[in-house]
Amino acid sequence: MGWTLHRLAMLLAFLLLPAAVVTAEKPAWQQLDAARDWLGGEEPASGGLRIELPLVSEEGMSVPLEIRGGELGNSEAPIREIRVYALGNPDPDVLGLRLDPALGRADFSTRIRLDESQTVLVLARDASGRFLAAEQPVRVANSGCLARSDEPVDAPMGAPRVAVPDPFPGAGEPGEVRTLILHPMETGFREGPDGKPVARRIIEDFSAELDGETVLSARFHAAVSANPYLAFRLAPRADGELRLHWRDETGEEREAYREVRVGSGE
Amino acid sequence: MKTDQARRRLLAGLGATLGLAAAGLPLGGSASRARVVVVGGGFGGAAAARALRQFAPDLEVVLVEPSAVFRTCPFSNLYLGGLRSFGSLGHHYGYLQRRHGVRVVRSSARAVDPERRQVRLVDGTRLGYDRLILSPGIDMRWDALEGYDQTAAERLPHAWKAGPQTRLLRRQLQAMDDDGLFLMVIPDNPYRCPPGPYERAAMVAHYCRRHKPRAKVLLLDAKDAFSKQALFEQGWREVYGERIEWVGFSGDGEVVRVDANQRIVETAFGNRHQADVINVIPPQQAGYIARQAGVTDRSGWAPVKAGTFESRLVPDVYVIGDAAVAAPMPKSAFCAHSQAGVTAAAVLASLAGREPPEPAWLNTCFSLIDSDYAISISGQYRLRDGEIQEVSGGVSPLQASQEFRRREAEHARDWYAAMSHAIWGA
Numbered sequence: 118m119g120w121t122l123h124r125l126a127m128l129l130a131f132l133l134l135p136a137a138v139v140t141a142e143k144p145a146w147q148q149l150d151a152a153r154d155w156l157g158g159e160e161p162a163s164g165g166l167r168i169e170l171p172l173v174s175e176e177g178m179s180v181p182l183e184i185r186g187g188e189l190g191n192s193e194a195p196i197r198e199i200r201v202y203a204l205g206n207p208d209p210d211v212l213g214l215r216l217d218p219a220l221g222r223a224d225f226s227t228r229i230r231l232d233e234s235q236t237v238l239v240l241a242r243d244a245s246g247r248f249l250a251a252e253q254p255v256r257v258a259n260s261g262c263l264a265r266s267d268e269p270v271d272a273p274m275g276a277p278r279v280a281v282p283d284p285f286p287g288a289g290e291p292g293e294v295r296t297l298i299l300h301p302m303e304t305g306f307r308e309g310p311d312g313k314p315v316a317r318r319i320i321e322d323f324s325a326e327l328d329g330e331t332v333l334s335a336r337f338h339a340a341v342s343a344n345p346y347l348a349f350r351l352a353p354r355a356d357g358e359l360r361l362h363w364r365d366e367t368g369e370e371r372e373a374y375r376e377v378r379v380g381s382g383e
Numbered sequence: 384m385k386t387d388q389a390r391r392r393l394l395a396g397l398g399a400t401l402g403l404a405a406a407g408l409p410l411g412g413s414a415s416r417a418r419v420v421v422v423g424g425g426f427g428g429a430a431a432a433r434a435l436r437q438f439a440p441d442l443e444v445v446l447v448e449p450s451a452v453f454r455t456c457p458f459s460n461l462y463l464g465g466l467r468s469f470g471s472l473g474h475h476y477g478y479l480q481r482r483h484g485v486r487v488v489r490s491s492a493r494a495v496d497p498e499r500r501q502v503r504l505v506d507g508t509r510l511g512y513d514r515l516i517l518s519p520g521i522d523m524r525w526d527a528l529e530g531y532d533q534t535a536a537e538r539l540p541h542a543w544k545a546g547p548q549t550r551l552l553r554r555q556l557q558a559m560d561d562d563g564l565f566l567m568v569i570p571d572n573p574y575r576c577p578p579g580p581y582e583r584a585a586m587v588a589h590y591c592r593r594h595k596p597r598a599k600v601l602l603l604d605a606k607d608a609f610s611k612q613a614l615f616e617q618g619w620r621e622v623y624g625e626r627i628e629w630v631g632f633s634g635d636g637e638v639v640r641v642d643a644n645q646r647i648v649e650t651a652f653g654n655r656h657q658a659d660v661i662n663v664i665p666p667q668q669a670g671y672i673a674r675q676a677g678v679t680d681r682s683g684w685a686p687v688k689a690g691t692f693e694s695r696l697v698p699d700v701y702v703i704g705d706a707a708v709a710a711p712m713p714k715s716a717f718c719a720h721s722q723a724g725v726t727a728a729a730v731l732a733s734l735a736g737r738e739p740p741e742p743a744w745l746n747t748c749f750s751l752i753d754s755d756y757a758i759s760i761s762g763q764y765r766l767r768d769g770e771i772q773e774v775s776g777g778v779s780p781l782q783a784s785q786e787f788r789r790r791e792a793e794h795a796r797d798w799y800a801a802m803s804h805a806i807w808g809a
């Protein structure tokens with residue numbers, strides 16, 4: 118009899134399965150006006166763009182996000198633009214990136230803020246106008262054990278940090294550039310100890326220029342973690358100079374220059 | 384005042400295990416002849432074995448653990464600081480066998496066969512089970528930090544499992560020059576014992592104050608914030624002045640490469656630090672047997688059903704302690720013990736074909752800054768909407784008298800004594 122019951126359970130599971138698929142939640146891009154606006158009626162494809170996020174984060178203030186968009190150089194339709202959204206944040210915009218093929222690869226690492234458990238959506242548009250999408254739910258289980266103090270940071274924009282491979286592996290071969298700048302990235306959503314909202318102040322723009330040509334420009338929103346961190350690839354063909362530039366909402370700016378040397382590729 | 388409350392909570396927590404389990408009793412008929420195998424005789428596993436036998440004296444409980452002596456990570460920092468002997472960290476299994484009738488098998492589990500409900504040991508023995516509890520603790524991720532493998536750990540100890548590694552680190556600290564640099568590499572979350580590295584920093588500074596008066600302690604951290612940060616930073620300053628320096632992720636604290644031979648570490652933005660003693664706490668994952676049993680996901684940890692800690696991936700296998708994804712509960716001995724009680728009750732309920740009792744968990748983590756100065760954090764957890772949530776909690780106040788800190792240090796010692804007595808009888 119146990120056997121029959123088991124069979125019956127299997128059968129039921131089978132019968133119920135299609136229903137479950139039909140009632141599954143809509144893809145993230147359908148749930149967000151901002152994403153639908155950008156797509157303009159197009160339906161994004163789901164291959165070709167991968168993201169990595171923790172399944173569970175114990176600290177929503179700083180969640181590592183990796184975007185893997187593949188090669189730019191040898192691709193017929195390289196990715197030109199990427200947008201990151203956090204569907205459950207008070208402002209779902211997180212980050213926007215415009216890429217030049219000189220980056221070599223559409224691979225990025227950053228750290229973002231997630232207010233609560235939610236889905237992170239990354240959309241990309243390639244040179245042919247086609248869209249790609251990747252999404253992942255993240256459970257945010259903020260642990261009191263790891264809670265940060267609520268002291269507002271009134272430090273102004275600090276000195277940038279930049280690490281470039283020296284030398285880059287070879288002409289046209291991508292190496293990782295890491296950037297970080299000290300900045301509170303005050304969201305404007307948070308109360309200070311006096312109960313009043315702490316004034317918003319975030320870095321808005323970041324760009325990277327190789328010998329005067331913009332190879333990457335980024336738009337940060339409030340959900341980029343304090344002290345914005347962004348790592349990207351760069352595939353220089355020849356020696357040159359890299360200029361990195363940050364500007365915050367108050368108009369304050371910082372820049373950094375790094376010499377780019379290209380190795381022999383051995 | 385507040386610590387007295389904390390102490391009451393603490394003792395209540397140790398007792399809560401018993402109250403909960405009553406809901407699972409009594410086991411009738413065939414369930415009482417069932418066999419539960421527990422893998423790992425640490426805080427989670429040994430406590431689960433004890434609890435099962437306490438609640439169901441007829442149940443057959445087999446505990447698989449390779450070591451004759453279990454060395455606790457809790458208080459191993461005190462050993463590094465010279466406040467405790469190494470011997471005092473060791474506990475035996477005799478009491479669990481004699482007093483509680485747990486069958487202790489001194490061996491390692493090599494594989495789990497969930498189809499046949501068997502655990503295979505390294506010597507080939509097969510143990511059948513009706514329910515299996517895994518509490519194997521952690522393994523280091525030897526591929527996660529460039530240059531840091533098992534060989535490198537012989538020169539740059541992690542000392543994140545108590546035992547030979549802990550003694551090695553202590554010997555290196557003792558052999559360090561008077562003006563030496565002690566460097567600690569600290570990983571991003573999640574990892575075993577979130578406040579552990581910062582307590583260790585204080586204990587190393589404690590040792591240095593007396594024996595290496597000009598030595599410094601440098602912490603390179605992959606995170607921008609850590610457990611009880613304000614309390615630690617205040618305590619370090621009050622007791623040890625400028626001796627301890629902490630560098631977080633944004634200050635270029637993330638170490639991406641180590642050179643064990645030259646004792647050099649390199650950070651994400653290319654700074655290189657050489658030190659006399661380097662303690663590398665690498666990224667971690669659930670113990671091997673959990674990964675082998677198929678209960679872990681791509682994070683390397685085991686997702687569990689929140690109410691019972693039954694694996695989400697393999698039926699009738701329960702995972703507790705550090706190996707499980709129990710967030711927001713931290714990976715602490717206190718949590719492992721609390722989970723052991725709840726899961727023992729859930730296992731008994733499942734054997735008896737009953738619904739598991741309503742779970743509640745508790746945590747208190749004490750950290751010593753000095754021999755008579757401790758800070759703590761506590762949390763209470765319940766099931767809400769099918770997930771574990773922190774329903775209350777608190778940390779020691781930032782403003783407190785010396786007397787207050789001294790009493791917390793006493794409570795820390797009480798906790799250690801009570802916990803090890805409850806589990807190992809000594």
Ligand SMILES: Cc1cc2nc3c(=O)[nH]c(=O)nc-3n(C[C@H](O)[C@H](O)[C@H](O)COP(=O)(O)OP(=O)(O)OC[C@H]3O[C@@H](n4cnc5c(N)ncnc54)[C@H](O)[C@@H]3O)c2cc1C
Pocket residue numbers: 422423424425426427428447448449450453455456457458459460490491492493518519520521542543544575576579583670671672703704705706714715716717718719747748749
């Ligand atoms: C320096 C330091 C200080 C700490 N201080 C505290 C503190 O003050 N308070 C606190 O609450 N927590 C503290 N912790 C955390 C605490 O040690 C862990 O959270 C706790 O040990 C977890 O229990 P567990 O049962 O998951 O694993 P463990 O206690 O590590 O037990 C795992 C056991 O499983 C055995 N095992 C593994 N694989 C197998 C296998 N295949 N077959 C058989 N047996 C196996 C191991 O031999 C081991 O005995 C500290 C940790 C560190 C590193």
